[in-house]
Amino acid sequence: MLHTVNKSPFERNALESCLRLAKKGSAIILFEDGVYGAMAGTAKSDMVASRTGDYEFYVLGPDLAARGIAEDQIIGGVKVVDYGGFVDLAADKGTVQSWL
Amino acid sequence: MAFEFDTEGVKKTFTFLNRKAPYGTIYALEVLETVLITAAFEQHANIVFIDDGVYQIKKGQDTKAVNMKNFLPTYGIIEMEKDDADEDEDIDMVWRIIVEKESMEARGLTEDDFKVGVEVLSSAELAEVLDQSDVVIGG
């Protein structure tokens, strides 16, 4: 399964709920305001950083760039993809579940 | 452009994930409308309430003073469809109405607080159900 999260973890509980209910081994892509959850060195970084063994994490590059986040500010183990990569994940990982 | 899919004989499991409280926004009502339509297609469905979505089916809602339609009674149709599907052997349709235990308890609710009969599942159990879905719709 592919889970998508488009909310900042500072504002809503979408990422928290996703991490509670996504089966281990699933792929998770952070996009739109969700990309803030992929940043290293924030008060919320640990949510993703502590789970890189359980899930494959991805973050949408165009949304990072739009928000002025450089790729070297991203948590280790989180892969940056473009829209084409997002499409590939949706195609390859099975059912897509959006955490809005 | 009239467009037709070939869906003859296709059977899938739809999961409707309700995560938002009623009335503050329209999301709860419009997911409910989608659930009701699904019955016409005789598909399997999980109607799941997690996070603030569990407030959608809390008993005793009275919306008169906020100028909105009370749609709590409409959830009764989901229960009716589920019972119908369970009873009628000619229909190959399994419906489940599920509340996540962790979300329910975090909000100080128990099974008795709900307008419709629900299955209470733990996060781990619900994760399995979600993982087995073909289509997930919700907020």
Next chain:
Amino acid sequence: MKFALLVNEGPFTHQASDSAYLFAKAAIEKGHEVPRVFFYYDGVNNANKLSEPQADDRNLVKLWGALAKDHEVDLVVCVAAGMRRGIKDDILAEGFRISGLGQLIEAGLGTDRLVMFGD
């Protein structure tokens, strides 16, 4: 592979419709099909031909229309959600049509993936 998209927000408050549009374009560029995009909730505002963004803004209503024309994407506006918000046939932009929620379920049945964009 066939993708159906569900768009639940309008083009001027949330990023959701832009994400959906860019996803659809990328999918088509990769050789996939996007036979249907279903517009629900405030997503019905994507179909309003009276919408006039400023000159330096993208016009998503027209972009959807062009995508529909070039790649045979069926753009369906939910009748119930549209009626509530005043999106009716006379203000419907080119490329869109109004139909029932059943078309969303049908898209879920008739494609390999349903991907939802919203708030």
Next chain:
Amino acid sequence: MAYEVGGQTIEADEEGYILNINEWNKDLAAIVAKEEGVEMTDEHWEVVNFLREYYDEYQIAPAIRVLVKALKKTMGPDKGNNKYLYELFPYGPAKQACKIAGLPKPTGCV
């Protein structure tokens, strides 16, 4: 538009669905039926009454499938089928029967 029933004016939309469902009464139903070209028999009332009761309980008009099923359950297979309903309400049970029963216009999603 509006209906005149026993000296009372009941407002309706341009297609004839009444605006306030609480203003419905049997005399009004008969007038709406007449405009629809439907002559109300006991069988028609059975369906209209069922719709009213269903709406009272669930706050929404039933899908055709639900209506058919419920009629089958309560009145038997002779009456619980699409053909029977269309004989009673030739222009569609959802639209005509709901209008006569004073329910909101079905959004025609299926």
